[in-house]
Amino acid sequence: MPRNRTEDDPKASLRGRAATINDIARLAGVSKKTVSRIINRSPLVRADTREKVETLMREVGYVPDPMARGLAFRRSFLIGMIYDNPTAQYIVDIQYGALDALRDSGFELVVHPCDSRNPNYVDGVRRFVQQQKLHGVMLVPRVSEDQAMADMLAEVGCRYARIASVLLDNPERMVVTHDRDGAAEVADYLQSLGHRDVAMITGPATYRSAIERTLGFVGALERRGIELPKSRLVEAGYTFESGVAAAEKLLAGKKRPTAIFCGNDEMAAGVYRVALRTGIQIPKQLSVVGYDDSPLASRLWPPLTSVRRDTRDTGRMAAAMLLQTDGAPRPLSSVRPHLVIRDSCQPPA
Amino acid sequence: MPRNRTEDDPKASLRGRAATINDIARLAGVSKKTVSRIINRSPLVRADTREKVETLMREVGYVPDPMARGLAFRRSFLIGMIYDNPTAQYIVDIQYGALDALRDSGFELVVHPCDSRNPNYVDGVRRFVQQQKLHGVMLVPRVSEDQAMADMLAEVGCRYARIASVLLDNPERMVVTHDRDGAAEVADYLQSLGHRDVAMITGPATYRSAIERTLGFVGALERRGIELPKSRLVEAGYTFESGVAAAEKLLAGKKRPTAIFCGNDEMAAGVYRVALRTGIQIPKQLSVVGYDDSPLASRLWPPLTSVRRDTRDTGRMAAAMLLQTDGAPRPLSSVRPHLVIRDSCQPPA
DNA sequence: CTGAAAGCGCTTACAG
DNA sequence: CTGAAAGCGCTTACAG
Structure with missing residues (x-):
């Protein structure tokens, strides 16, 4: 029956x-x-x-209800991603990486762009974190470099993971991207090609990444006996337009550098633009290197040699760090940049 | 006292x-x-x-606790953004637009990329929607074009907003982007410059946007007395590499078209690449038009004429539609593309 | 227009 | 190793 x-x-x-x-x-x-x-x-x-x-x-x-669980725990199952204003590809890659780590964990990713130039932006993030009772937040450069943000989060008891070019905090809360090493690799490469009169277009000094890339490049050149005069170091704004302006300055005089390292690919595209307008041939008359290895790098002609960062891994590590709750010691989360050689450099004429 | x-x-x-x-x-x-x-x-x-x-x-x-409220309501204060795999800039712009609409509403945006080639992806979204008890979801192309996805959401009682090039659903659930009109504007423009032997590189026919852009372009040409032969219509994959391959096909023969319209900017960059390699001058010997008006369009040389879509507005409308709960009638959410003329076109030689 | 009781689906604090 | 009671911060259903 x-x-x-x-x-x-x-x-x-x-x-x-x-x-x-x-x-x-x-x-x-x-x-x-x-x-x-x-x-x-x-x-x-x-x-x-x-x-x-x-x-x-x-x-x-x-599957347990995350809201009921969150209510009882007094903490949600949401991870916040706080970021300022970098490039779209970078943001999307960090998101993909974070979601890799969150998959099947019961946690979800809530995005929260903000404007770090707004004097109240830290308060805005505080409200977000407290109202949503976030389980933790990922801090993306340049927000991640702001100590006031980290202090606020510590004060309200919200765990965080900071992505930055150097160790700014307790290693348990950091993903370090070692931008200095990436820039040093560029210097070594240009020197190995025979360049001695090189220049650099840096990002804004308010970005730690810009400072690190500059230090790495200048330091490695020095180690190889090449000095970078002040006139060969131009600060720009990490944008295409600012890259154009900086390139115009560097390429105006009679005695041009034989190679330019740019703090990111957008600015390198600005150098390409000026070179095209003024009839300077890349790489024959001018070698160019970027940083980011964005899609743009391979769309340009000639394809741009650039420093790749494993952005997706970076996002994955930051999110994974927030999930780990057992307090077991972990090695420092660290991701290494490396140079991707394409066709924008050759030995100087 | x-x-x-x-x-x-x-x-x-x-x-x-x-x-x-x-x-x-x-x-x-x-x-x-x-x-x-x-x-x-x-x-x-x-x-x-x-x-x-x-x-x-x-x-x-x-501020009321969203988890307590959500538990009692049996529905969270989260909006999901479901998307497949378009370009980073597009995704980020939709996110910004959505967040514009959600600001100060008490709702937050949870991102959920997925792979529509996976046969189980609709089930994956179903689990996401049900476990999180989402208040609603935004469907971004190409996911938005999938009727099985919309049917599943209707079945589980989750409200949704579909972003697509045409009216696929009840207007209360649609943001229509009118890609056909954008492509027609390109045809009119090229015709007005005097082009009569034109070609088009289309996106994959599995994308409704690709079909609409093709119909718009071909239709407007016909209205102006220009017929597009099959050989001038090449299907590619919305990627740079596929654009290169399609351009090689179109530019190989003796009798080349005088203008090429590309279904997006990435493929237009592919045309630029082939033109550079084969010594074809843009726009002197070949006019090129893209679609998206991505940052890439203005990084290329010569700057690319392209169809702009107001992506941020699109995202804002989709999110706003999910928040409106009073059931009051609304006009159709609709966003119009328009041509941004730069330097990649001129009359044929 | 206002309120007391019960309940949403979990966890904590305590007891055994 | 297991469980009964109380509570997390809200809303629903009902009563007045």
Whole structure:
């Protein structure tokens, strides 16, 4: 004789409702506290009880309600991504990386761009963090470089992960991108090609990345016996237009540098623009190197040699750091840039 | 004699805790139900009661807890953004637009990229929507064009806003981008310059935008007495590399078209690449037009004439549509593309 | 127009 | 190793 369908199939007894912790407890014949322990991976559950309950959860497709859990925990299952205004590709890559780490974790990614030039922007983030009771936030440059932001988060007890070119904080809260090394590699490469009169277009000194890339480039040149005069170092704004203006300055005089390293690809595109307008051939008469290895680098002609950063990995590490809750020691999260050689450089004429 | 500080300043009685609905009710001398009515903009509250409670809320900086509210409502205050794999700039612009609409609404944006080539991707979105009890989702092309996705969302009772080139659904759930019109404008422009032997590199026919841009271009040409032979219509993949391959095909023969319209800027960059390699001068020997007006368009040389879409507005409209809850009739959300003329076209030689 | 009771689906604090 | 009670901060359903 066929058994009652309700007994046969635990799913049927729910009549299409999503299961709750009470359903699981009832169907498994345990208390909801025991189910809760299993949800939260408590070791205080007998192996066979755990096995039975987990099987049941899988059968009925039970997933705990993040809002109920969040309400009881006084903390949501949301990770915030706080960023200022870098390039679209960078932002999207960080997001993809973060989502790689969050996949199947029960956590979701909430995006929160902001304007760090606004004097109240830290307060805006504070409200966001407190109202949503965020589990943690990822801080992307340049927001990540702002100590006032980190201090505010520490004050309100929100964990954070800072992505920056150098170790600005406790290693447990950092992903370090070592921009100095990437820039040094560019210097070594240009020197190896025989360049001695080189120039650099840097990003704004308000960005730590701009400072690090400059230090790395200048330092490595010095180590190889090449000095970079002040006139060969032009600060620009990490934008195409500012790159055009800087290139005009560097390429105006009689004695031009034979190579220019740009703090990012956008500014390198500005150098290309000026070179095209003024009839300077790249790489024959001028070598150019960028930083970011953005899609633009391979769209330009000739394809731009540039420093690649593993942005997706960076995002993944930052998010993973926020999920780890056991307090176990971890090695420093660190991602290394490396030079991608294309066709924009050759030995000087 | 100074009054007790606790009586004087309602904030002090909280001793640094965030206020809850109970605090507000107690301090205002009303029931929590009345506070709840005010939070939810119920008209069933006397004006002076409302005034008193709202003032108090402002004074103590009270904001209702989204998780508690969500738990009781059985629906979160999260908007999901579902997208497949378009360009980074497009995704970021949609996000910015959505956040414009969500600002100060109490809603947050949760990003959810997915892979529409995966046969189970609709189920993945279903789990996301149900587990998070999303308030609504924005569907970005090409996901937005998938009827199975819309059907699933209707089935589980999740509201959605579809961004697409044509009206695929109830106008209350659509933002229409009219790609056909943008492409028609390109045809008119090229015809007005005197081009008669033109070509088009289209996106993949699995994208509705690719079909619409093709129809718009071909249709407008026909209206002006120009027929586009099959050989002048090459399908590519919306990528730089596929644009290169398509351009090689179009520019190989003796009799080249005098103008090429590309379904997006990435493919137009591919045409530039082939023109540079083969010594074809743009715009002197070949006019080129793109679609998207991405940053790339103005980085290329000569700067690329392209169709601009107001992506940020598109995102704003889609999010705003999800927030509107009063069911009042709205005009169709619609955004018009327009041609941005730069230096990549001139009359044929 | 206003409120007391019960409940949303979980966890914490305590007891055994 | 397991569970009964109380509570997280709101809303719904009902009553007045």
